[in-house]
Amino acid sequence: MTDSIHPPITADENQSPSVSGKVSPYSIPALRAELNDKGLRMTPQREAILNVFHTLPKGEHLSAEEIHHNLHSEHPSISLSTVYRTVKMMAQMGVLRELELAEGHKHYEINLRESHHHHLTCVRCTKTIEFKSSSALKVGAAAAEKEGFLLLDCQLVVHAICPTCQRSIL
Amino acid sequence: MTDSIHPPITADENQSPSVSGKVSPYSIPALRAELNDKGLRMTPQREAILNVFHTLPKGEHLSAEEIHHNLHSEHPSISLSTVYRTVKMMAQMGVLRELELAEGHKHYEINLRESHHHHLTCVRCTKTIEFKSSSALKVGAAAAEKEGFLLLDCQLVVHAICPTCQRSIL
């Protein structure tokens, strides 16, 4: 359905351990332009879905159902199917990152280039903590380069048990 | 239904860049002992399932269906439900690793410390290449330790575009 020139991630520029300053999530016009390039179209639904992420606190991630729920007050008619179709497309375009947390459903977050972070998840209670690591990104970038792949995204998923669940008897 | 003291992965001991030598997948008696510790039981089914992994080439991973299929010649009566229940339990015990590849179903592999490997996946054609990295594991272990989490597993998932798909026009 959709494909594109994805903005590649240049790992070597990302060595700064903390936030470097410039953050550029996809704007509505930028998305429209990229869609049009491919013969695809901007629609109110796509715009609304991207806006959900724009108004989301930095680093938050949502499931398809949560996006749908978030949308409901302003755009009650947007269907869950459309949400699924849209986030999948946006993930393939590099607008969103698709996170594979362990709960049996995917989460999406806006893909800020330099906010690349990783996830530490408790397999029991699914509490998730985000953290950054320039070296993890370097490892991924090196692997991609070695195989001639164009790097899009790189996430370290750490499955673990949180302190609370360690203490629980069950 | 089952929970346990998971054998944690101790990353600091794992700093050796190459294979450290000792490889110890769970033996049948060891599994029996740990099950009994928890008031759980060793059964022919659980033994058979663990044996599938013992006789599997190193680094191979299987889906629940594949395990079930593998089992069929020797133990035709073991149900798919039991396979699902068992691999989930074993993953929580740290006997198996649960891999979240992007295909919509999970794979399992025996949890050998040094077989920790990561995945480079093409987002267009889903071709996947595995690679190793001790530093990725160290990053995950450090993050877990910092937060007081007990590390179970840690995988780097790299989304990229393979050379073939880069060349394709679409």
Added chain:
DNA sequence: ATTCCTGCAAACGATTTGCAAGTAA
């Protein structure tokens, strides 16, 4: 005018669960 997009409802496929019978400790 073309195509692409949408909402709806039905389909899907992997995984989970209730239950009654079987079995390890």
Added chain:
DNA sequence: TTACTTGCAAATCGTTTGCAGGAAT
């Protein structure tokens, strides 16, 4: 004997898809 386990079949649940009407270019 107790209560954990199993196989079976039905149920779940996130996600996908076919289709006919609607909309962006």
